[in-house]
Every structure is written in C-alpha cells, then in structure tokens.
Amino acid sequence: MHGEYKVPGGKLVVVDVDTVDDALTNVVISGDFFLEPAEAIADIRGALTGLPATASVAELTAAIQRAAGPDTHFVGFTPESVAIAVRRALGHATGWHDHVFEVLHDEPRHPHMQMALDDVISRAVADGKRGPTLRIWEWASSAVVIGSFQSLRNEVDPEGAAKHDITVTRRVTGGGAMFVQPGNTITYSLSVPPSLVEGLSFEQSYAFLDDWVLGALADVGIRARYVPLNDIASDAGKIAGAAQKRYASGAVLHHVTMAYDIDADAMMETLRIGREKMSDKGTKSANKRVDPLRSQTGMARADIIAAFLNHFASRYSTVAAGVSPDEVAEAAALVESKFSTPEWIGLVP
The missing domain is CATH 3.30.390.50 (CO dehydrogenase flavoprotein, C-terminal domain)
Incomplete structure (x- = not known):
C-alpha cells in the first residue's frame, strides 16, 4: 500500500x-x-x-x-x-488525488443564502449526495459576515451598515468579520470529506487546504504565504482570511474571502472592531492592513478567478458542476428558519 x-x-x-x-x-x-x-x-x-x-x-x-x-x-x-x-x-486518510472535485462558479446570491448554501453543500458531501466541492461565490449585495462566535454589537455599527446598505449575516464557522461588496471580493468554499484532513490539527488543515491557492496566486504574480492561524498574506499586506467547520456528520467546510478591491471608508464605518485593529497597529488606513488583489496584480477580477480555476484544475481531477434545484430549495428554507432570523444573527448579542 x-x-x-x-x-x-x-x-x-x-x-x-x-x-x-x-x-x-x-x-x-x-x-x-x-x-x-x-x-x-x-x-x-x-x-x-x-x-x-x-x-x-x-x-x-x-x-x-x-x-x-x-x-x-x-x-x-x-x-x-x-x-x-x-x-x-492504509486507506484511513485520503489525499487530493484520491478525489474528483466538483467545481462551480455560482451565480450572484444574497448574503443569507450564501451562508445557507455553504451549509447545505457541506451536508450533501457528508451524506455522499455530491463529491468534494469547490464553489466560487458571487455576491448579489453587500454584507458583513461575522463569525459564529462574534458579538454582533461589538463587531457592527448599525448606523454604518444602514448608511452603506449592508446586510449583516452570521456564518457557521468561527473567525473574524468579513466586509464584502459585489465585485470587490473573491470568495470560495471547499466542502470536503474529513479523510482529506485526517490526522491534521486545525492549524495544519488551514495550511493544507490553502496550499493550492498559494500556487494560484503565484500564477498571477503574487508571492503569498500562509499566516497562522487563518490568514493569507504577501509582503504588501493581508490578502485573505479563512474559516473552517468540521461537521460531526462527516464533512469539512473551509471558506476564504479575498480582497480584490476595498472601500476602506465604508468598511471602517461599518466594522467597529476594524477601528480597534487599526489603532492597535498604529495604522490609519485599512488599505495598509489589507492589500487588495487588484493593486497587486493589475488584473480584472474575472481574469483572476479564471486563473484560480485553471490552477485548481491543473493540480487535481475536476468536473464542472452546479447547485441543484433541491439544494437551492433546501437553502432557501434554511434562510427562513435560521440564517435570516434575529435569533441566529444575534446568537452572540
């Protein structure tokens, strides 16, 4: 063997x-x-x-x-x-080449629906209804995505969110708040069987699951590195943040949001914790902390996504896929019952 x-x-x-x-x-x-x-x-x-x-x-x-x-x-x-x-x-753990990955570049969806789809797709992988999946997101509206254990009032300024028409949503994974606007971020999810990270600690699995995107970034001219626990950065600054959940039913959800461009003023007016991070580092501009892909590559967002998908397909076995009508219906029901509810969004007040 x-x-x-x-x-x-x-x-x-x-x-x-x-x-x-x-x-x-x-x-x-x-x-x-x-x-x-x-x-x-x-x-x-x-x-x-x-x-x-x-x-x-x-x-x-x-x-x-x-x-x-x-x-x-x-x-x-x-x-x-x-x-x-x-x-x-011995067959207890698997590697990338033991799987065929379903790859989809999804249509624009609203923030609560994005949270629900990640949950639905990961559970489908756990149930064997679909293979390991890489999903590239498109955002239909702006959002602040807070981690499952973050305090709503500590993270988000409601006046700033209202001013910039920001939807506040809470994901199923931990980690920090992400500020996203359509066209300004590149977000992807990996939903994989636990055998792929069998024996790896959380920190090791972050590096392992992000390794392919470091190669993809190199293809577009960025020398990036993994920064424990859950960041991707270059010498110019932070590029991305990752978050992860391991489902008891048998799946691992790993998703990453990258800054393509950034509206620093809107972000700073919406995220309270962002101001504290800036002052703590003696940094007046969010652009000095998060350096977008646009400034580092000069490439159109669509071209960067295409390069990412090409790189993934060059490394692993892939098949084109999509979100099924049943998954959309299941996710929509979850939006109504969970992800859009005050109880979930305010889980940690």
Whole structure:
C-alpha cells in the first residue's frame, strides 16, 4: 500500500507498507526531505514495524519520536507527516488525488443564502449526495459576515451598515468579520470529506487546504504565504482570511474571502472592531492592513478567478458542476428558519 503527504511549504513524504495479521510490515519511507543522521530512517522504519494497522496519527507519531530520539533533525517534514503518510497508505486518510472535485462558479446570491448554501453543500458531501466541492461565490449585495462566535454589537455599527446598505449575516464557522461588496471580493468554499484532513490539527488543515491557492496566486504574480492561524498574506499586506467547520456528520467546510478591491471608508464605518485593529497597529488606513488583489496584480477580477480555476484544475481531477434545484430549495428554507432570523444573527448579542 502506498501513501503520500506533501507538507505545506515543505517536502514530500512517501510511505509504502504491507500488513500481516493487521500489523505493519515492510515499511519503506522515502521522499525529498532531509534527515540527520541519515541512519535514523532505519530506526523509524523499525519503530513502525509491528504496530497495529489501526494506530492513530498520534500513536504513530509518538513511536517515530521515541525511535528518532532528541538528536535527530527532521528538515522539511516531521514525525507527524510520516504518520499521516502511513495512514494514507492504509486507506484511513485520503489525499487530493484520491478525489474528483466538483467545481462551480455560482451565480450572484444574497448574503443569507450564501451562508445557507455553504451549509447545505457541506451536508450533501457528508451524506455522499455530491463529491468534494469547490464553489466560487458571487455576491448579489453587500454584507458583513461575522463569525459564529462574534458579538454582533461589538463587531457592527448599525448606523454604518444602514448608511452603506449592508446586510449583516452570521456564518457557521468561527473567525473574524468579513466586509464584502459585489465585485470587490473573491470568495470560495471547499466542502470536503474529513479523510482529506485526517490526522491534521486545525492549524495544519488551514495550511493544507490553502496550499493550492498559494500556487494560484503565484500564477498571477503574487508571492503569498500562509499566516497562522487563518490568514493569507504577501509582503504588501493581508490578502485573505479563512474559516473552517468540521461537521460531526462527516464533512469539512473551509471558506476564504479575498480582497480584490476595498472601500476602506465604508468598511471602517461599518466594522467597529476594524477601528480597534487599526489603532492597535498604529495604522490609519485599512488599505495598509489589507492589500487588495487588484493593486497587486493589475488584473480584472474575472481574469483572476479564471486563473484560480485553471490552477485548481491543473493540480487535481475536476468536473464542472452546479447547485441543484433541491439544494437551492433546501437553502432557501434554511434562510427562513435560521440564517435570516434575529435569533441566529444575534446568537452572540
């Protein structure tokens, strides 16, 4: 059995392994990583040999760490990345290339509907009704999207929201508030099975699921990097923020909002917390904190989205898809029963 794990920003780890009586045997670890001393690779193989095939990432990692000892240096990979590759070889975890991704560039939708569709599509992935899905959003109106645990009154200035015709909505994921206007942001969602991030911590899974878009940004001339816990930035400033939810039913929702352009005045008049962040950093202009894709690329928004989709398709197996009528109907019902209600929007007053 064969498993691979590419460490975000690091090296490729490959594991080939057999099992006899549900125990690991014939373990081979390879890749383009660095390990000192090189002889430690034999100790690691020996530590894995004989372990149960059901061993968790944590158990495998602990065995590797014990065998390697404190004087072994892992460069470009970690004991944990070897453990993840083992789990993938055994079929407990999957990689990007184990899936065919449904890709759709959706039509413009209003903010509450966007929140509901993310929920509906992720549950459909969990139920096996659709494959792993990448959805590019289009916004029908402006919005402030607050995280599921943020205080409504602490985040949003109602007078500013009214002045700029901003809909306030609350998403199912945590994280910070996002200010969006049609044509000024690029938002996408990944709804994937949990096997894709099996064994990864939340922080690791953010880097792992954002890795493709770093390559896409490079295609349009931006050298971007992942900034823990949930940001994407370049030397010019923050580009994007991500948020994530793991469903008990069996799906992971990971969505990202990128600034293509920014109406800094409207944002600052609408987001209260934005003022505090600016003052805390001694920054008077939001443009100094969030640097849009437009200024860094000089490209039209549509061309950037096309480059992103082309990059994703060049890396992974994809099929064109859309939102089904049943999903639209289910999402509309959720808007009425949950996402547009004062109870949900004011979940944290």
